[in-house]
Amino acid sequence: MTEPDTGSMPAFPGGGLRLRRLDAWSLRVAIERPVETSFGIMRDRPAVFVRAEAEDGSFGYGEIWCNFPACGAEHRVVMAIDELAPMLTGRAFDAPADAFGHLWDKTRVRVLQTGEPGPYSQAIAGIDIALWDLAARQAGKPLRHFIAEGAVDAVPAYSSGIHIAIAHEAVPEARAAGFRNFKVKVGFDMAADLAGIAGLRKSLGAEERLFTDANQAWGLDDALTFAKGAQAYGLGWLEEPLRADAPAADWARLAKDGGVPLAAGENFTGALDFDAAIAAKSLSYMQPDMAKWGGVTGCLPVARAILAGGVTYRPHYLGGGVGLLASANLLAAVGGPGLLEVDNNPNPLREGVTGERIADGQFHLPDGPGLGIEAIPDGLGEHVTLHRIWKA
């Protein structure tokens, strides 16, 4: 895994930053309708939120990816506070990227020793998001404008996480909520998947688009069968038809012969994978998940490289509200023909933080500094399963 590019990133406006406190919470919400993917079922929705506080009282929020398996949420809280926070003790950092680089360097041997690159990457990403939020608050600007002066304040969005078997109900619900783009999960039963796509296509309006996500379900033969079977339906893309680590030759063959634009990136684990995928040109859309790898520090240069490479940046995100706001801010800052992923499934850990943001197919970002939230709403306190604190 290549080290993230942390060069020439904005500094903390308040000068060298010393942290005095880091909080991490895991939250867990029971759900009525399980979220089913081809690799497994989410029976509750977890989230891990982080709050970083500097010696001058400035603060910022972040989120650590923990979607699956859901049992990993509390582990990431402990990792952020007991394992990573002490590495930040007694140092001043000029920029969020400096803290990221320090944590990254300090954990490389432990990543090998533990065999846990994922939780380390995700915990570092969440802390990084909190430090960028903090920096933007110090500057008194929304995070997107702190990153790029020309950032926009609304981004086109799509409704995600819809199982093909319930799409006939969920798509009209998403449409009523203001969405124009819909992504359905496939990879369960080939004939039923294709029949479902055919039925959905007929129900779409002229301005609406349909996307599909197989969550790494297939080998090359099945992926080709689906792609050719769905060719006539004008899919916006087919996401992760193959495993993220499938041979480049399989991705190239599917791109050449499948007749459907391909998307992937949520399971790429570092700059090397993104660079290789950009160079290979098999993907039309790339989908880094900033709470899963890289935070702002890692994903900002990756998103810019994606666009420079002629690929479209479409951030992946399916967690709580803090990470969704971060994902929206990064897309709004980077630009390009992006489309924000917004989970269709009810989740108070998401909408309880962001509030209603969708209108006319767009996600309208908050105007306040940083991510635009002042606190995790008190009402979510009942869902907290673990709260851990580090103090300098």
Ligand SMILES: [Mg+2]
């Ligand atoms: Mg996906």
